[in-house]
Amino acid sequence: MGEGEKIIAVVGDVHGRWEELVAQLEIARGFLGPGERLDAVLQIGDAEATVDEGQLAEVHAKPDRHRLGDFHRVVAGEIVLPVPMYFIGGNHEPWRSLDRNGGLVRGGAPIAENVHFLGRSGVVDVAGMTVAFLSGIRRPSGPVLRTAAERDALQSVREHGFYVQDEVDELMRGESADILLAHDWPSGSGFVHKTELVGDEVVERVLRHLRPLASFHGHLHRREDFVVDGIPVFARGCWGQGVPEWVSLFRVDLGAGSVTPFRHIR
Secondary structure (H helix, E strand, C coil), rough: CCCCCEEEEEEEECCHHHHHHHHEEEEEEHCCCCCCCCEEECCCCCCCCCCCCHCCCCCCCHHHCCCCCCHHHHHHCCCCCCEEEEEEECCCCCCHHHHHHCHHHHCCCCCCEEECHHHHHEEECCCEEEEEECCCCCCCCCCCCCCHHHHHHHCHHHHEEEECCHHHHHHHHCCCCCEEEECCCCCCCCEEEEEEEEHHHHHHHHHHHHHHCCEECCCCCCEEEEEEEEEEECCCCCCCCCCCCCEEEEECCCCCCEEECCCCCC
16 A cells, blocks of 8 residues: 555445444455555444434434444444444434534544544544545425524424534535545435435535545435546445445545545455
């Protein structure tokens, strides 16, 4: 590996299936060449790092999907991530607990061994890469709330999974980033879901402003690669879809200013 070159794994929606995640990461690591190592795992929302029934009550989900996963086994040390994983929040998270932690951007401690919540929004250093991120999705009805305090005051668990304007503005004040993570896709993919073009214009605006080497997204449980204004955009799928739809390896060359996906062909 050259100087300034990193290898990352990018993971789509976990939804509480942590044992399966570790198994798929081991498969992905099998594609590394001699002398190569995995520097970090980036997860793009709906990880559901939910420990117990109390935290499960903080998660918005349809009744048939409202289940406690196996993250408690990660906390207990029974399931161990092979390298540090850094995750953003989606619209299905134990948000009250995550907000109390604050995330890495606010000095929050790891929530388990090798598991770091990044926070609601901001820019952090991960393995020598500048990573900008926006957790949550856009509020689907009514205006985007202005502040986190407004959101926190609402009793609806669903509302806690939406970003607020202050969190977007924080990113728009930034100058650049190597990587952008956001749960929803930016608009511009051309993908139609249920008769409508998917994507969030706010995420697209952040993407165009920061102009990262690449951006990564989850939420729609579909793998898709596309380009917005010359910027590579990679959406990943969800648990059960395996390598590379759910878990993919990427080579980040900071010197050359490029992000290249592994082919995952033996």
